[in-house]
Amino acid sequence: MGLDDEEQNGGKVSHPGFLHSIARRPICAMNAPFNPLARGFYTVRDAARLIEVGSAQRIRGWLNGYPRRKVGPLLVRDYEPIGDAQEMSFLDLMEVRFVEHFRDIGVKPQTLRRCIEVAREKFQEDKPLLKQGVLFIPTDDRRKVVVEEVLKPVAKEHRDRKLWNLVDKNYEFNEFIEGSLARGLTFDPETEMASEWRPRQIEFPEVVIDPMVAYGQPVVPQGIPTGVLFDAWRAEGENAGAVADWFNVPVDQVRMAVGFEKLLKHEEGALAA
Structure with a gap:
């Protein structure tokens, strides 16, 4: 059994002028590192709705882990959970999207967990696989490192044929990245993260x-x-x-x-x- 097997409403708009002024308000970029609202704010349901292949049940598992199995959370989040609330930042949402697309094509959750752990150790970052050059630019040396030193060894270790077949055939891997993971994303040239x-x-x-x-x-x-x-x-x-x-x-x-x-x-x- 896989790890994922565990586990706005409409309303009257009474003050449209007020909602209009709040809803369209940009947040000063200079405050982004200090203002959590400048990083976006999403619930599990938001994530499941926005990600085409998203599953709320799986997403909760990525965020919370499975305590009964002594399996911790997969993701390192920007926001600490408060009670039962499971809010995510924009980059958390992007990481959930990344994981969900790999799960949708049949990559095992245990494999994904290990890939992310190894990538964090190798690049010494919380979300290295979200960086543009690491996965989204075929000619970047870091992508070669990820494929040869992270994805292939982990696929072999976990006998994950789906991941192995994907990364062993360069054109299929490029097609998956471009057609699913990169679609709709714009990257910040300084941070290399999705903006x-x-x-x-x-x-x-x-x-x-x-x-x-x-x-x-x-x-x-x-x-x-x-x-x-x-x-x-x-x-x-x-x-x-x-x-x-x-x-x-x-x-x-x-x-x-x-x-x-x-x-x-x-x-x-x-x-x-």
Whole structure:
């Protein structure tokens, strides 16, 4: 049995002007290292909704570990858990996304756990596999190190045929990285870490997650969270024009937000079925 076998609602928008001013507010980049809200803020459900292949049950396991099996958490998080709350930063979300995509193609959880442990030891960083040059640039020497000294040895150690076949065939590995892990990501040239994510780049290329804007919630081009516009649209009897007037945004952006939220809800329902 694998380790993963354990284990917004809508509302009336009564003060759209206030919500508009708060929702679109960027957070000063200079404060990012000191202000946790500048790093984004996500619940387990947020993560499961935003990651196309996300499973809330698995994500809780990555965050909490499995105490009955004496297995600790997989991820080193930016926020310490408070009680039962399991909040994540933007980079935590990116790491969960990374792990979930590997699980979705059948890589064993034990293998993933060991890969991350070995990579941390080798690079002396908490989240080395998220760096652009480490996995996302085929010509970077660090990627060769990861493949030859982390992924292949661990796949062999755990007899994980799925991971071995993936990394042993360079074109398949490149296709997986580009088609799944790199899709929708923008990297900061200084830190090499993801700075923005378009969670449904193909269907909604203009809906962006930026931890510096609206506390990291998905936003339309004018910086209004899609969830805020969707709730306002429902409260206004699905009148996109009225919502556009309230928030002073083009009506196309309201429709974009509605379509994006509907897609997430449809995917969430399909996973639960």
